[in-house]
Amino acid sequence: MGKELKKAKLVIDRDFTISKVDERIFGSFIEHLGRAVYEGIYQPESKFADENGLRKDVIDLINEIKVPIIRYPGGNFVSGFKWEDSVGPKEERPRRLELAWNVVETNQFGLNEFMEFCKKVDTKPMMAVNLGTRDIMDAKNLVEYCNIKSGTYYSDLRIKHGVKDPHNIKLWCLGNEMDGPWQIGHRTAQEYGLIAARAGHIMKLVDPSIECVACGSSSLGMPTFGEWEATVLKESYDTTDYLSLHQYYGNHENDTPNFLASSVAMDQFISQVVSICDYVKAVKKSKKSINLSFDEWNVWYHSNEQDKKLEKWVEHPHQLEDIYNFEDLLLVGSMIITLLRHADRVKIACLAQLVNVIAPIMTSDTGSFRQTIFYPYMHASIYGRGEVLNTIVKVDTYESKHGDAPYVDSVVTTDEENETVTIFAVNKNLDDDYEMSCDLRQYAGYKIVEHIMCTNDDLKAVNSEEKPDTVKPVNYNGSKIEDGILTSVLPSKSWNVIRLAK
Numbered sequence: 001m002g003k004e005l006k007k008a009k010l011v012i013d014r015d016f017t018i019s020k021v022d023e024r025i026f027g028s029f030i031e032h033l034g035r036a037v038y039e040g041i042y043q044p045e046s047k048f049a050d051e052n053g054l055r056k057d058v059i060d061l062i063n064e065i066k067v068p069i070i071r072y073p074g075g076n077f078v079s080g081f082k083w084e085d086s087v088g089p090k091e092e093r094p095r096r097l098e099l100a101w102n103v104v105e106t107n108q109f110g111l112n113e114f115m116e117f118c119k120k121v122d123t124k125p126m127m128a129v130n131l132g133t134r135d136i137m138d139a140k141n142l143v144e145y146c147n148i149k150s151g152t153y154y155s156d157l158r159i160k161h162g163v164k165d166p167h168n169i170k171l172w173c174l175g176n177e178m179d180g181p182w183q184i185g186h187r188t189a190q191e192y193g194l195i196a197a198r199a200g201h202i203m204k205l206v207d208p209s210i211e212c213v214a215c216g217s218s219s220l221g222m223p224t225f226g227e228w229e230a231t232v233l234k235e236s237y238d239t240t241d242y243l244s245l246h247q248y249y250g251n252h253e254n255d256t257p258n259f260l261a262s263s264v265a266m267d268q269f270i271s272q273v274v275s276i277c278d279y280v281k282a283v284k285k286s287k288k289s290i291n292l293s294f295d296e297w298n299v300w301y302h303s304n305e306q307d308k309k310l311e312k313w314v315e316h317p318h319q320l321e322d323i324y325n326f327e328d329l330l331l332v333g334s335m336i337i338t339l340l341r342h343a344d345r346v347k348i349a350c351l352a353q354l355v356n357v358i359a360p361i362m363t364s365d366t367g368s369f370r371q372t373i374f375y376p377y378m379h380a381s382i383y384g385r386g387e388v389l390n391t392i393v394k395v396d397t398y399e400s401k402h403g404d405a406p407y408v409d410s411v412v413t414t415d416e417e418n419e420t421v422t423i424f425a426v427n428k429n430l431d432d433d434y435e436m437s438c439d440l441r442q443y444a445g446y447k448i449v450e451h452i453m454c455t456n457d458d459l460k461a462v463n464s465e466e467k468p469d470t471v472k473p474v475n476y477n478g479s480k481i482e483d484g485i486l487t488s489v490l491p492s493k494s495w496n497v498i499r500l501a502k
């Protein structure tokens with residue numbers, strides 16, 4: 001007799017929705033860092049380049065994911081960046097020492113090129129202003145350059161640069177990780193809160209329709225976490241729309257159960273930032289709620305050692321080029337599930353980053369390929385839109401350094417208009433399969449479209465240009481509906497997407 005399957009149960013109710021999913025939760029990030037821009041999305045000398053020097057193979061892969069927003073141009077980069085360097089005739093753009101990443105920035109790709117790229121991948125920009133080394137007037141000038149039609153100095157400058165219509169950029173980051181001592185122009189919470197308030201104010205005077213994201217903590221582990229959020233929001237509440245969160249995880253100790261439990265820490269991080277936002281709301285007696293922008297999240301650690309050996313002041317070196325393995329795919333799946341479970345407050349999130357730099361897409365001169373983490377990100381973006389149901393997961397847990405971790409992470413999304421239901425689930429158990437059940441009698445007539453599943457015996461398996469399909473999802477015959485009850489087998493260490501439709 002075979003071993004009895006472990007059981008997990010999902011409890012949902014069609015009327016108990018958490019929130020509509022803001023599609024911007026499936027955003028990503030491209031920074032002037034390493035080969036993200038140069039050799040990533042832009043490589044005029046490449047055989048893959050289009051007439052603007054953009055890599056068509058990369059555009060195709062990004063379009064597979066359907067990325068709704070892309071944060072740009074940084075990251076740490078933005079705190080030393082003069083946006084004016086990146087516009088106008090390319091031959092006149094300065095080469096600069098780029099002090100955040102110790103490289104040379106040629107400025108051959110800039111704001112207007114990025115906006116062209118956004119059109120090609122059908123995405124919206126999430127533009128960051130430099131509040132590390134620049135003034136609020138520079139931020140204001142950038143909004144004027146981007147969003148005013150014509151008839152003023154900066155809008156006419158844009159037109160002189162060959163861009164007739166305004167870019168109409170609606171979402172703006174007020175600096176980057178200003179709590180981090182590594183940040184160029186790092187500030188105290190009070191200092192940053194004040195400049196964020198003033199920048200948001202003047203930027204909204206130029207274009208009242210924009211939304212502003214203030215910097216929260218650059219990780220849950222920052223010594224100033226908590227106080228930072230409260231102070232920044234107390235200073236900038238009226239002009240801030242979202243507060244940012246950043247978090248990366250790594251498996252430095254090669255301890256997979258603890259690594260996979262990192263989503264528990266992410267969940268706590270989000271809940272705590274929500275509490276702080278609501279505390280300031282109460283103190284301010286405000287009617288407005290501040291929502292969250294988790295605008296940097298991913299696994300990042302594989303490249304740490306090799307990056308210590310990098311030569312300084314070269315152009316776009318191989319930097320932060322993590323090669324992701326199968327267990328990273330599982331954690332990225334759990335992190336997306338965590339973001340969706342908080343869709344009532346997390347309205348924006350950016351997988352950091354998109355190409356070559358801690359990214360789902362990698363390029364070389366001869367081609368490009370999908371890293372392991374490409375798949376959960378793509379599945380969530382394509383199938384996770386609609387509404388999130390309050391999903392209770394009844395399953396056993398294990399002890400981890402982040403607290404008790406469920407063996408199965410899951411969330412259910414529905415799209416009532418298109419009559420679809422999607423269940424995302426990660427089985428983190430390294431030994432056992434689970435049989436997960438879900439009462440779907442409220443969804444009479446819904447049938448299983450497919451059960452996409454990804455597992456691998458080797459937690460460290462990776463994809464490469466030579467072997468791009470080592471880790472790849474398959475169609476799996478693991479789900480059935482009987483008398484309105486769905487049962488799905490979730491193999492040990494697996495990512496699952498169970499799609500139903502009427």
Ligand code: AHR
Pocket residue numbers: 031074075076077176177218296352353
């Ligand atoms: O995404 C890489 C870097 O991580 C970003 O530049 C910075 O914001 C964060 O520390």
